[in-house]
Structures are given as structure tokens and as C-alpha cells.
Amino acid sequence: MNCHNTAIPDVVVIEPQVFGDDRGYFFEAFNQARFSAATGCSKAFIQDNQSRSARGVLRGLHYQIGENAQDKLVRVISGEIFDVAVDIRRNSPTYGQWVGEFLSADNKRQLWVPVGFAHGFIVTSESAEVLYKITGRYDPQAERSIRWDDPQLAIDWPRDGQPLLSSKDAQAPAFADAEVFDA
Numbered sequence: 001m002n003c004h005n006t007a008i009p010d011v012v013v014i015e016p017q018v019f020g021d022d023r024g025y026f027f028e029a030f031n032q033a034r035f036s037a038a039t040g041c042s043k044a045f046i047q048d049n050q051s052r053s054a055r056g057v058l059r060g061l062h063y064q065i066g067e068n069a070q071d072k073l074v075r076v077i078s079g080e081i082f083d084v085a086v087d088i089r090r091n092s093p094t095y096g097q098w099v100g101e102f103l104s105a106d107n108k109r110q111l112w113v114p115v116g117f118a119h120g121f122i123v124t125s126e127s128a129e130v131l132y133k134i135t136g137r138y139d140p141q142a143e144r145s146i147r148w149d150d151p152q153l154a155i156d157w158p159r160d161g162q163p164l165l166s167s168k169d170a171q172a173p174a175f176a177d178a179e180v181f182d183a
């Protein structure tokens with residue numbers, strides 16, 4: 001497994017070692033001990049989420065606040081996405097900064113997005129299926145969002161034209177009005 005920190009060190013790219021042979025390939029999609037060594041996270045994952053989206057769909061930017069705040073380990077099982085994490089920890093030196101990584105079924109990269117970050121992605125292939133493990137339970141009351149095109153965040157989404165959004169995401173508040181993390 002190969003890991004490297006992104007420009008925001010708490011966000012980590014994990015690249016599993018892939019063993020190819022005449023039959024196809026094998027890799028460990030998740031290994032608790034190696035994952036904890038790479039991220040410092042020893043919390044248990046309690047839920048796996050999977051979604052499928054067409055090209056140009058943008059989901060985000062999302063997070064949960066309070067005791068059900070969620071860490072996310074994101075990967076792609078078909079197609080390609082540009083996956084984004086935004087640092088929304090008020091006291092962080094990288095507060096308001098974002099990192100983005102292309103994750104695909106081909107490159108098998110995973111992105112570790114810890115609590116304190118807003119998360120979103122745009123689909124850059126014909127369609128994409130995204131699978132992510134989370135540590136906090138789904139709590140609609142704790143859900144928060146930030147608009148994808150917030151001028152202060154200025155995320156450079158790879159896209160042709162306007163993305164396809166949920167109605168919830170189309171009405172998301174600006175970063176300046178968002179509830180953020182104090183820690």
C-alpha cells in the first residue's frame with residue numbers, strides 16, 4: 001500500500017498494491033492495520049455507502065456536525081470522479097483550503113477525508129459508482145452543506161458546463177454562512 005499526504009496533510013491518498021495475474025487482479029481494498037498506520041485513525045467504520053451518478057453530476061459539499069460527524073474513506077468501483085475535501089476547521093492553518101484527487105476504478109486510489117472537512121465529488125466519466133466507508137451514523141438533523149461554487153473556496157472542478165445537482169445542493173449556503181468545526 002502506498003500512501004501520501006495531500007497539500008492538506010490530514011487528507012491522505014491511499015493506493016493499494018494490486019496483484020495482477022492471468023486471471024485478473026487482487027488487492028486489499030481495506031486493511032485496518034495499514035489504514036490506521038497511514039491515517040492515525042483507529043475509529044470503527046459503521047456504514048458503507050454506495051452511489052451511482054452520471055457524467056457531470058456533482059454531489060456536495062457535505063458534512064455532519066456534532067457527535068455524528070463522519071470520517072470518510074472514498075473509492076470508486078466504476079468510472080472516475082474528482083473528489084474534493086475542504087478544510088472547515090476554523091483553527092486550522094489550512095482553513096478554507098481544498099484538495100482534489102481523481103479517483104477511478106482504474107487507479108484504485110482512495111481518499112481519506114477526516115472529520116472537519118466538507119466533502120464532494122463530480123463525475124468525470126460516462127458514469128461512476130462511488131463506495132465510501134464512514135465512521136458516524138447518518139443523522140439528517142446533523143447534515144450540513146456548502147455551495148459547490150462558493151467564490152471564497154474557488155474549487156477548480158473539472159467540468160464542461162453546469163453540473164447536475166440535487167435540489168438540496170442547489171440551495172446550499174455560502175461558506176461564509178456555514179456552520180464549521182471549532183476544533
Ligand SMILES: Cc1cn([C@H]2C[C@H](O)[C@@H](COP(=O)(O)OP(=O)(O)O[C@H]3O[C@@H](C)C(=O)[C@@H](O)[C@H]3O)O2)c(=O)[nH]c1=O
Nearest residue numbers: 049051059060061062063070072119120121138166168
Ligand atoms: C447520506 C445518506 C442518505 N440517505 C438517503 C437520504 C436521501 O433520501 C437519499 C439521498 O441522499 P443525499 O441526496 O444526501 O445523497 P448524496 O448527495 O449522495 O449525499 C452524500 O454526498 C457525499 C458527497 C457525501 O460526502 C456523503 O456523506 C453524503 O452526504 O439517501 C440515507 O438513507 N443514508 C445516508 O447515509
